[in-house]
Amino acid sequence: MPRTALILFAHGARDPEWAEPMRRVCAAVREQAPELRVELAFLESIKPDLRACVESLIAECWERILVVPMFIARGGHLKRDVPLLLEELRQRHPQTCFELAPAIGEAEPIVQAMARHALALASR
Amino acid sequence: MPRTALILFAHGARDPEWAEPMRRVCAAVREQAPELRVELAFLESIKPDLRACVESLIAECWERILVVPMFIARGGHLKRDVPLLLEELRQRHPQTCFELAPAIGEAEPIVQAMARHALALASR
Numbered sequence: 001m002p003r004t005a006l007i008l009f010a011h012g013a014r015d016p017e018w019a020e021p022m023r024r025v026c027a028a029v030r031e032q033a034p035e036l037r038v039e040l041a042f043l044e045s046i047k048p049d050l051r052a053c054v055e056s057l058i059a060e061c062w063e064r065i066l067v068v069p070m071f072i073a074r075g076g077h078l079k080r081d082v083p084l085l086l087e088e089l090r091q092r093h094p095q096t097c098f099e100l101a102p103a104i105g106e107a108e109p110i111v112q113a114m115a116r117h118a119l120a121l122a123s124r
Numbered sequence: 125m126p127r128t129a130l131i132l133f134a135h136g137a138r139d140p141e142w143a144e145p146m147r148r149v150c151a152a153v154r155e156q157a158p159e160l161r162v163e164l165a166f167l168e169s170i171k172p173d174l175r176a177c178v179e180s181l182i183a184e185c186w187e188r189i190l191v192v193p194m195f196i197a198r199g200g201h202l203k204r205d206v207p208l209l210l211e212e213l214r215q216r217h218p219q220t221c222f223e224l225a226p227a228i229g230e231a232e233p234i235v236q237a238m239a240r241h242a243l244a245l246a247s248r
Contacts, residue, residue: 006246013199021197021229028239036246068242072196072229073145075137101245104238105145105196113237114228115152118192121225122130122160 002063002097005037007053010070011077012042019046022070037062043077050082054089054098064097072105126187126221129161131177134194135201136166143170146194161186167201174206178213178222188221196229 006029010022022040029038037060041053048056050067057065067086069078078100086098104110130153134146146164153162161184165177172180174191181189191210193202202224210222228234 004246006242008242010196013197015199015203018197018199021227021235024235025238025242028236029243032239033243033246036243038242038246066246068245070196070229070238072134072194073137073142075139075142079139103145104241105194107241109241110234110237111145111148112152113234114149114194115156117228117231117233118130118132118149118162119153119157119160121192122128122157122162122190 003061004064004066005039005057005060005062007039007041007050007057007065007067008070009041009050009067009082010043010046012044012046014045016046025070041067043081050085051089058093058096062096064099066099066101068101069103071103074103074106078103127185128188128190129163129181129184129186131163131165131174131181131189131191132194133165133174133191133206134167134170136168136170138169140170149194165191167205174209175213182217182220186220188223190223190225192225193227195227198227198230202227 008022008026026038026040039053041048041050071078086100090098132146132150150162150164163177165172165174178189195202210224214222
């Protein structure tokens, strides 16, 4: 099993409060798996960006870098920009295994959790 | 208990595939609660927009309209634009109870589900 670093990759916004749910997810992952390296990275407005985050993890010799997009759905950034950036990083760092997960909002457990939550709100 | 209609309100994108996770959430809610009226509405690019969706539900005499933002976090749209629009609709339809939930990505059950899912991906 390669030593894995996880990047929670979110869109970002000028308002720094925007990132608060992502920081809570990051903290929850760290609490559940203290041995896992997990970092946040952003597409815009909030640092670090994905490239800087990847480069700093590579400097620490992580063998596998898993990017989990904290997006509700898959738009142009995840269809084009991010795969292109990862391809460039792969060519520059062939010793590292890069993986890009689907948008987290597309994952069946998240779809089901959102449905349960919306239903709970409507039932109050 | 007032008769409630639920609007799953998402950002929207030019690519119609973008809305697929929202359609799955909508279908899951309908399956779990066939008696609940649930609709999708979008801020941009995909129809219906929130105003049109609300007006069509009001024409059907729903007493309570609950808007659940399918956003990973709360940015300018949810802080300013959507509350202003709902205030305008409230004034035009004082007999209807409008509620705006927090962004779904901020809800604790969703934060925890995202953390579990990211961790499961990293453990593969």
